[in-house]
Amino acid sequence: MRRLLFLLPMTLLLLLGLFLLVGLGLNPRLIPSPLVDRPAPAFTLPALEDPERRVGHTDLQGRVALVNVWASWCTSCRREHRVLSDLARRHDLPLYGINYKDERADALAYLGRFGNPYRWNGHDREGRAGIDWGVYGTPETFVLDADGRIRYKHAGPLTPERVQREILPLVARLRQEDP
Amino acid sequence: MMKKTTWLLLLLLAAPIPAWTQGVDPTRFDDPALEARYRDLLHELRCTVCQNQSLADSNAGLARDLRREVREQLRAGVSDARITEYMVARYGDFVLYRPPLSGRTLLLWTGPFLLLALGLGALLLVARQSRRAGVRPTVDAAARERARRLLEGEDKA
Numbered sequence: 001m002r003r004l005l006f007l008l009p010m011t012l013l014l015l016l017g018l019f020l021l022v023g024l025g026l027n028p029r030l031i032p033s034p035l036v037d038r039p040a041p042a043f044t045l046p047a048l049e050d051p052e053r054r055v056g057h058t059d060l061q062g063r064v065a066l067v068n069v070w071a072s073w074c075t076s077c078r079r080e081h082r083v084l085s086d087l088a089r090r091h092d093l094p095l096y097g098i099n100y101k102d103e104r105a106d107a108l109a110y111l112g113r114f115g116n117p118y119r120w121n122g123h124d125r126e127g128r129a130g131i132d133w134g135v136y137g138t139p140e141t142f143v144l145d146a147d148g149r150i151r152y153k154h155a156g157p158l159t160p161e162r163v164q165r166e167i168l169p170l171v172a173r174l175r176q177e178d179p
Numbered sequence: 180m181m182k183k184t185t186w187l188l189l190l191l192l193a194a195p196i197p198a199w200t201q202g203v204d205p206t207r208f209d210d211p212a213l214e215a216r217y218r219d220l221l222h223e224l225r226c227t228v229c230q231n232q233s234l235a236d237s238n239a240g241l242a243r244d245l246r247r248e249v250r251e252q253l254r255a256g257v258s259d260a261r262i263t264e265y266m267v268a269r270y271g272d273f274v275l276y277r278p279p280l281s282g283r284t285l286l287l288w289t290g291p292f293l294l295l296a297l298g299l300g301a302l303l304l305v306a307r308q309s310r311r312a313g314v315r316p317t318v319d320a321a322a323r324e325r326a327r328r329l330l331e332g333e334d335k336a
Contacts, residue, residue, distance in 0.1 A: 008301060031227060034271040101240065127244045134269040136227035136241055 033134050033153045040067070040148050041132040045122030048099050048107055055096075055120045061148035064174045065094040066141060068118070069130060071102040072110035074138040080157035084141070085117035087163050091171065097121035100130045100138050143167060145174045213253055220249055220259060224266055225274050233276065 035041070044056035060067065068084060070077040088095035097118035099107045104123060111121075124130050133142070136155070143152040152170055154162065208214040221235035228239040234246055245266070252262050263275070272278040280288050318326075 005301070005304065028230060031273045032271055034268060127241070131241075131244060131248060131269060134271075136270065 029137070030155060031136065033150075035134050035142075035150050036153055038150055040142070040144055040150055041129075043122070043129040043132055045098070045124055045129055048097070048104060048111075048121035048123040051104075051123070053120075055122045057148065059120070060096060060144055061146070063094055063146055064171055065096060065144045067096050067098065067133075067144060068142075069098045069100050069133065069135050069138050069140040071100045071138050072106040073102065074100075076157040077139045078114065080139055080141075080159075081114050081117075083158045083160055083163060084139075085115060087158070087167065088117045091168065093171065094119050098129055098133065098135075099123050100135060101125065101127045143170055143174070145177065208250075208253070216259060217249065217253055220253075220262060221246065223263070223276055224249075225276055227270050227274060 040057050040060055042057050044054050047053040047055050066084075066088060084095065087093060095118050097120070099121045101124065104125075107121070107123070111118075122129060127135075133140075134153075139157055141154045141158055142150050145151050151174060152167070154166075158167075208217060218235065222233050224234040224245070226232045226234050226237035226239055226242040226245075228241050229237050232242075234242050234249070248265075249262055252265070257265075266274045272284070278284050278287070
């Protein structure tokens with residue numbers, strides 16, 4: 001019994017160490033979104049390309065699709081731009097953009113410079129649609145099923161590895177669900 | 180006297196400016212009750228960008244937007260519970276400095292008390308055992324005599 005008691009602090013210490021070790025590997029910026037498995041938040045925004053035109057959540061239904069929140073001032077958006085464009089083109093995924101807290105001219109210049117892979121872009125100048133989508137940092141990418149339900153969210157720039165490992169398998173599964 | 184004042188002044192210089200004097204926008208509600216609710220809400224909600232700051236402290240763009248949202252909802256007569264719900268629906272329990280008690284947060288809430296109970300238990304156990312073992316003289320008479328002489332300074336050479 002006494003010996004066990006001696007082991008107790010050591011065990012507790014090891015346990016604490018284990019927790020800390022696991023904690024080191026966690027990314028505190030990844031906050032689980034309560035929006036996953038819920039219908040995409042309702043919104044209507046003026047289109048970036050044409051302020052007279054309105055775009056919104058109703059356009060997102062019918063097919064498995066991607067929604068990407070980006071801005072011209074966001075440097076990690078630039079980093080993922082190529083990955084995102086390839087993903088949309090090669091796998092025939094409709095990609096919609098929410099241009100978050102940006103100036104129209106800046107955003108259009110960005111698209112002119114890096115290419116425009118988006119079907120449309122909603123111009124969310126005040127960031128209100130962003131709040132409804134639970135955006136806390138650009139870029140953020142959502143995968144929607146054919147019913148317009150959010151099935152996956154990724155905060156931060158997309159990497160080819162993440163696309164391969166998580167997004168493509170999910171897209172394949174979602175397409176099977178609703179051919 | 181002079182010295183005391185100088186010290187006091189130096190101490191004042193060293194005092195940190197509280198963070199809450201910085202972040203919050205200089206908006207005022209005409210109604211002091213509304214103003215109080217606004218402040219309370221902001222201190223209960225966490226900024227998701229700069230994670231160790233509340234909405235009241237943070238100067239991040241998102242925090243500013245969320246403050247605007249809270250202000251507008253307060254003006255529109257929305258209850259505190261509704262506003263909190265609104266935030267949680269978008270950003271999850273993470274935005275709450277006091278997450279609700281649920282299966283997932285059970286350990287979070289009870290953990291400190293569990294650890295306290297564990298520590299108290301261990302303390303009691305050790306105390307009981309050492310009492311049962313009794314106090315054994317570990318110093319023999321000769322050593323005791325030497326210690327006494329040392330203390331009284333007789334041994335000083």
